[in-house]
Amino acid sequence: MIEFTNVTKSYSVGTKALKGVSMQIEDGEFAFLVGPSGSGKSTIIKLITGELKPTSGTVHVNGYSLERIRKREIPYMRRTVGVVFQDFRLIENKTVYDNVAFAMRVIGAREREIRDRVPYVLELVGLETKSRRHPGELSGGEQQRLAIARALVNNPSTIIADEPTGNLDPARSLEIMSLLQEINNLGTTMLVVTHERDLVERFPKRVIVIDNGLVVSDGMDGYYHYEDQ
């Protein structure tokens, strides 16, 4: 579960990126987070991953209170949250298989678990035949699938995606959204930041609209409110 209560965030320069955000995303839910550029969406993601601390208010993520989490607990909190970015962030000199296995190795997984789990997630995202390729040899859509496989491999209860389709053509975007929905159907909480109106319309899900650091609308018909702003 992700829960924001009266969260504000000011950057040191003085920009007030969030001005009192409250929202709650239940386990197993699928929610879109939409809003114009600069409205504070990435700031919300960074608060969830513990990259930033709130200036005031509380942020609860899967049982951790991030406004007062200890530094050494942060890695364990992060294992409960898989993250996907617009720019994929893959390791170019590792194979598809090793990019995914790497995420398990660095948290100390056993080689046997890795041999079982990696092929399973690669199959889930449809990359089972490309495990020996390198990211540079994959299409944009495939690279994003790989990033999703990596986010998934440690079996996090939540996946958050910051504009995951921003670099993809409409057909690829649709495929990625379907994949995320499929993963959500398997029980993973999903929070997806996007700009793309078509996508939000195609997937009738909860939509949280943020503008100028505040939640301005939250519901199943949220996108129309976004348009009204």
Next chain:
Amino acid sequence: MKINNIGYLIKEGIRGIFLHGFMSFAAVCVTIACLLIVGSFSCLAYNFNIIVEDLNKTNEVMVYVDETLSDAQARSVGTRLNQVENIYNAQFVSREEALENFIADHEGDDAFVGVDAKDLRHRYVVTLEDNELIHQTVERIKKVEGVADVKANFELAEGFSALQNVLHVASIVVIAVLLMVSLLIISNTVKLAMYDRRDEIAIMKMVGATNGFIRLPFVVEGFTLGMVGAAISFGLMWLLYDWVVVQLDSVSTLKLLLSFVPFTELLVPMVVTFAAAGLFVGVIGSWTSIRKFMDV
């Protein structure tokens, strides 16, 4: 940390070296250059110290034996002198030998013609371990039974101690500065290598790797590079040293003044020092530079 993890950490560290071949090569070269400079300076300092110590031994204290003693008694004073603390050597010179020396030293001069050996005293030529303690030692010698008088060149002794002190302080300062500079250069090289891999580190943080797990492969890498650098620079140091020794030996005038101890005499301290420096530079260099990248 489980055993299979240690295997992974070591593998990842070694892999990093080859993957980032150029940076590794640069780091090893910097280590070699730094250790060679520090090593050369240490060798020089060590040998100069020995040379000055040898010069030190040339400062002699004259100990005159009471002329009322018999020849045999005069010789026994030597035994007592050798028991005095800080005396390196006490060489007996009989009055006859002393006269011969005077005459030989002042050839062509007739100041000593007609001087009878009986007018001179038996004496000991004493050299000290540590010239800095010359005042105390001379006081002790004066108290030895059978000693009539002591003549010492305090100024020369003080000059030697001053020179030695300057050499000591200068070599410690220069070596410390060189080490600091080396560490700085190496930690910056490691920093560059890590900058090269900031994305990888960011991904590790993102998926929830603990700081230890992120840091250890880099430390393994730093350790290995430091050791390789130490081994190569040690070999080069040896070759360089032997070359210098041969060069010094070939110039006969220099040979007397500047002869270096053979490298084999320095082998153990040099191996220990180079290994320690390589370890220090590799491990501390990578450990401190990674801290900057940990707050992702």
